[in-house]
Amino acid sequence: MDWITIISTTLKSAVGVETVLYGVAAIGLNVHFGYTGLLNFGQAAFMGVAGYGLAVTVTVMGLPFWVGIGVGLVAAVLLALLMGIPTLHLRADYLAIVTIAGAEIVRLIFRSVAFKDVFGGSDGQRGFSNGFYAINPFEHFFTARQYGFNLGPVPLFFSPRQTWVIFVGWVLIALACGVVFLLMRSPWGRVLKAIREDEDAVRSLGKSVFSYKMQSLVLGGVIGSLGGFIYGLAYASVQPDVFGTETTFYMYTMVILGGAARVFGPVIGSMLFWVLLVLVYGVLAEAVGAGYITFMDVNQVGALRWILVGLGLILLLIFRPQGIFGDKREIAIDAR
Amino acid sequence: MHAETPAEATTTERKTAALAAFKDLAHEPGVPKPDPILVVDNVVRRFGGLTAVEVGHLEIQRGSITALIGPNGAGKTTFFNQLTGFDTADSGSWTFNGRAMNGVPAHKVARAGMVRTFQLTKALSRLTVLENMRLGAQRQLGESFWRALLPFLWSRQEVQITMQAYDLLTRFKLDAKLDDFAGSLSGGQRKLLEMARALMVRPELVMLDEPMAGVNPALTQSLLGHVKDLREQGMTVLFVEHDMDMVRDISDWVIVMAQGAVIAEGPPGTIMSDERVVDAYLGAHHDAPLSESDLESQLHEAEEALEAEIEEETQK
Numbered sequence: 001m002d003w004i005t006i007i008s009t010t011l012k013s014a015v016g017v018e019t020v021l022y023g024v025a026a027i028g029l030n031v032h033f034g035y036t037g038l039l040n041f042g043q044a045a046f047m048g049v050a051g052y053g054l055a056v057t058v059t060v061m062g063l064p065f066w067v068g069i070g071v072g073l074v075a076a077v078l079l080a081l082l083m084g085i086p087t088l089h090l091r092a093d094y095l096a097i098v099t100i101a102g103a104e105i106v107r108l109i110f111r112s113v114a115f116k117d118v119f120g121g122s123d124g125q126r127g128f129s130n131g132f133y134a135i136n137p138f139e140h141f142f143t144a145r146q147y148g149f150n151l152g153p154v155p156l157f158f159s160p161r162q163t164w165v166i167f168v169g170w171v172l173i174a175l176a177c178g179v180v181f182l183l184m185r186s187p188w189g190r191v192l193k194a195i196r197e198d199e200d201a202v203r204s205l206g207k208s209v210f211s212y213k214m215q216s217l218v219l220g221g222v223i224g225s226l227g228g229f230i231y232g233l234a235y236a237s238v239q240p241d242v243f244g245t246e247t248t249f250y251m252y253t254m255v256i257l258g259g260a261a262r263v264f265g266p267v268i269g270s271m272l273f274w275v276l277l278v279l280v281y282g283v284l285a286e287a288v289g290a291g292y293i294t295f296m297d298v299n300q301v302g303a304l305r306w307i308l309v310g311l312g313l314i315l316l317l318i319f320r321p322q323g324i325f326g327d328k329r330e331i332a333i334d335a336r
Numbered sequence: 337m338h339a340e341t342p343a344e345a346t347t348t349e350r351k352t353a354a355l356a357a358f359k360d361l362a363h364e365p366g367v368p369k370p371d372p373i374l375v376v377d378n379v380v381r382r383f384g385g386l387t388a389v390e391v392g393h394l395e396i397q398r399g400s401i402t403a404l405i406g407p408n409g410a411g412k413t414t415f416f417n418q419l420t421g422f423d424t425a426d427s428g429s430w431t432f433n434g435r436a437m438n439g440v441p442a443h444k445v446a447r448a449g450m451v452r453t454f455q456l457t458k459a460l461s462r463l464t465v466l467e468n469m470r471l472g473a474q475r476q477l478g479e480s481f482w483r484a485l486l487p488f489l490w491s492r493q494e495v496q497i498t499m500q501a502y503d504l505l506t507r508f509k510l511d512a513k514l515d516d517f518a519g520s521l522s523g524g525q526r527k528l529l530e531m532a533r534a535l536m537v538r539p540e541l542v543m544l545d546e547p548m549a550g551v552n553p554a555l556t557q558s559l560l561g562h563v564k565d566l567r568e569q570g571m572t573v574l575f576v577e578h579d580m581d582m583v584r585d586i587s588d589w590v591i592v593m594a595q596g597a598v599i600a601e602g603p604p605g606t607i608m609s610d611e612r613v614v615d616a617y618l619g620a621h622h623d624a625p626l627s628e629s630d631l632e633s634q635l636h637e638a639e640e641a642l643e644a645e646i647e648e649e650t651q652k
Contacts, residue, residue: 179485187476187494188484194460194471200422201458201530205472206446206537207479215481333461333519 001290006282008154013278014271017162017234020169021047022273025227026251026258026266027176031220033252034260035184037196038217039096042083042103043251046221047228048243049075052110052119054229055238058128060118065131069229076225079106080218088213103245111240124239132233136164165234172230173267176223181263183219192216193261253313259323268324276312280305350567354400354588363602363610365591366393373398373541373572374450379418379428381411381596388414389425390596396541401563401573403583403604406593407617412576413455415593416545420452421445432541447474451539455546455576457526461519465510468518468529469501470494472536501536508532508562524555531562542566544575548582560586580608592616 013019025047032038053072057063083102087095109115111122119125133139138147138160148157158166183189191212194202199209232238250273251266258269284301287293296304322331357370372395381389389411396402404412417423419430421442429438432450440448460468476497477483478490505511508528513521518529527547534542547563548556564586566573577583583590583604590607592600594616600607607613 182485182487183481186484186487187470187478187490188481190463190467190471191479193463193467197460197462198458200442200454201460202471203422203442204420204446204452204454204458205533206443206451206474207471208441208443219481329517329520330462333517 001286001292003286004154006279006286008156009282010275010279011151011154011156012158013274015166015170016274017165017169017230019270019274020166020173021227021230021234022247022251022254023227023267023270024169024173024176024230025224026254026270027173027180028220028223028225028227029248029251030255030260030262030266031180031192031216031223034255034262034265035189035196036192036213036216036220037092038213038220039092040099040217040220041096041245041248042099042106043220043224044243044245044247045099045103045106046076046079046224047231047247048103048106048110048238048240049079050225050228051232051238051243052125052228054232055125055128056118058131059125065128068128068131072225072229073222076221076228077218080221081214084214084217088210088217100245100248103243103248107240107243110243119240122240124237126237129233129236133161133164136160138163138167162234165230168233169230172226176226177263177267179223184261184263188212196261256323257313257316259325262323262325265323265325272324273309276309277305280308348568350399350570351564351588354397354567357397357400358589358603361601363600363606365598365601366395367601369395369397371398372396374419374430374432374574376419376430377428379415379430380426381414381418381423382426387596389418391415391428391593391598394591394598396572396574397589398572399567399570400588401567401575401586403587403590404574404576404593405578405580405583405590409595410593410616411596412593413545414596416452416543416576419445420450420543422452446537446539449538449540450543451534451537451541452543453527453530453534453545453547455549457523457530457550459518459521459526459529461517463518464515465505465513465518465521465529466498466501466515468533469505469536470497472533473497473500474537497536504532504535507565509558522552524551524559527551527559528555528562531559535566539571541572541574544573546576546578548577548579556582 025043028046029040029043032040032043050072053075054068057068057071058065079102083095083098087098110119110124112119113121138144144160146157146159147163148155150156184193191202191207195209195212202209228243231242254269254273255266256269257272258265258267281301284293284304285298288296288298288301322328361367361369374396376391376394378393379389379391380387404415406412414423418425419437421437421440421444425438429436431437432448435448437445437448437450460471463471476490477493478487483489502511505514508531510525510528510532513525518526521529527550531544531547544563547559551559560582563573563575587604590602590604591598592607592610592613599616600610600612602610
């Protein structure tokens with residue numbers, strides 16, 4: 001078994017592209033679910049409209065890269081308004097219904113035959129990331145062929161393009177965490193947390209609950225849209241099925257794993273999630289290849305790792321329901 | 337239980353003023369008050385075929401403690417919900433300090449100075465006691481999104497709010513619980529917290545929905561003291577309550593609702609002997625004279641009616 005490769009890929013996945021893009025989108029979901037108590041089951045749609053906003057603006061309309069980023073952000077805000085205006089006056093479950101349906105509508109429009117000229121059908125769009133890599137300092141300013149270091153015998157290196165994406169991703173994560181940190185220790189964040197506990201009490205104290213819920217939905221959606229940009233740029237393409245409901249559920253897993261309503265919860269959650277997935281896959285695939293495991297072949301490892309990681313998450317929720325950063329006292333209050 | 341302590345026996349200036357205002361009023365529903373803070377006209381709320389609230393005219397005297405009582409299902413809480421914007425009335429209008437309040441959303445009602453508490457206490461469980469209190473303060477600079485990002489804009493105000501919260505918590509003897517989660521408090525302490533939090537809004541009219549429900553008797557006296565204290569500080573109190581001892585103890589004026597309508601008003605000492613009130617609570621014929629022979633003849637009539645009915649059924 002090639003333990004060097006397993007350890008190398010696992011450690012790289014702790015900071016890699018997937019961790020970054022899911023992590024940043026999960027920060028947005030944490031604003032919704034963790035702090036405000038909004039059940040948004042359509043976070044993937046915020047990533048989707050951002051990724052496609054960028055892609056369509058650049059490839060179909062031929063406008064510059066930065067205009068595409070602007071279009072993506074505006075699209076995320078509009079999506080939040082569109083889903084929030086009819087539902088945020090109602091009970092919490094209506095938002096859940098509308099977001100899960102809304103996200104599917106968005107995905108099906110992206111992959112529909114009718115709009116193939118614009119969105120590219122199920123193949124999606126490609127060729128819009130040149131503007132991003134044109135300003136890649138790791139390619140044009142520094143001249144190394146790859147970036148990283150050797151941890152003892154374990155090589156940890158990324159290509160210049162990967163390095164640029166990861167660098168930008170972590171800067172965005174730092175910014176998003178900073179904004180969330182500042183907001184949640186302010187009176188504004190206090191209103192959000194109070195809404196999570198009891199809307200009517202907040203109303204009786206003279207705060208417009210609808211307005212705060214809408215602000216939360218827009219903020220979390222915009223942070224989520226950053227994840228969509230990172231996806232599109234890292235893979236130089238967008239496909240509709242990437243932004244399906246399971247993407248949202250991975251993000252819920254990360255938020256709960258790290259600890260809901262904690263600033264770094266979703267980031268740590270995302271790192272753990274991907275480390276576990278990559279590690280389990282690496283070990284199983286190598287063990288099958290080396291003949292230690294005989295009852296399945298390499299193709300089945302992909303499915304088995306989800307089962308094992310799922311089992312691990314269930315155990316974590318049993319023995320540490322508050323997540324990594326959560327406060328046990330809060331869970332105890334919930335159980336009353 | 338209600339032997340008055342000497343401190344309570346000396347009626348305060350505010351209490352005297354409030355009682356003077358009520359002195360010569362007729363004991364009729366909707367009687368005009370000398371200085372009403374809240375005036376209600378023709379408020380109706382129907383749920384399907386059921387008329388939950390149908391209040392013709394009602395005035396609440398400023399600076400007094402007014403109790404709203406009535407049997408279960410009289411529509412007291414529904415009426416509260418209408419007035420505070422938590423439910424929309426089918427028709428009717430009401431003014432608070434002369435300002436029309438019908439159709440005004442709940443949060444604006446609170447901002448106008450009319451703050452309520454709830455029958456089932458709404459402590460914000462996973463916020464600390466201090467955060468619960470701070471939330472109540474109005475016009476907070478840091479509650480706007482962009483300003484929230486710049487702490488130096490609101491930190492000074494936050495200190496003021498904290499001081500105000502600390503004073504109130506000390507008064508309500510919750511200062512030892514400052515950093516505990518509100519969800520870890522006992523039922524009575526939550527009631528106290530909710531009342532203290534409502535005071536952070538600096539209201540003119542405090543509306544308490546069953547402030548004594550689920551409070552252990554040891555805390556009752558302290559809660560009563562706090563309610564009386566509100567009047568001393570110049571606030572007006574309107575509260576719903578079932579506990580008649582409490583109503584008699586602290587209220588200056590009592591309004592009785594039954595089946596959605598206001599049926600009587602009066603001072604707490606005499607209101608429970610009012611015929612309309614007794615009827616509402618116990619039924620109109622509860623004291624109709626029933627001698628042995630009356631009873632027997634009534635039984636006979638009933639039996640005959642039954643037999644006739646059975647006969648009719650069998651003949652079909």
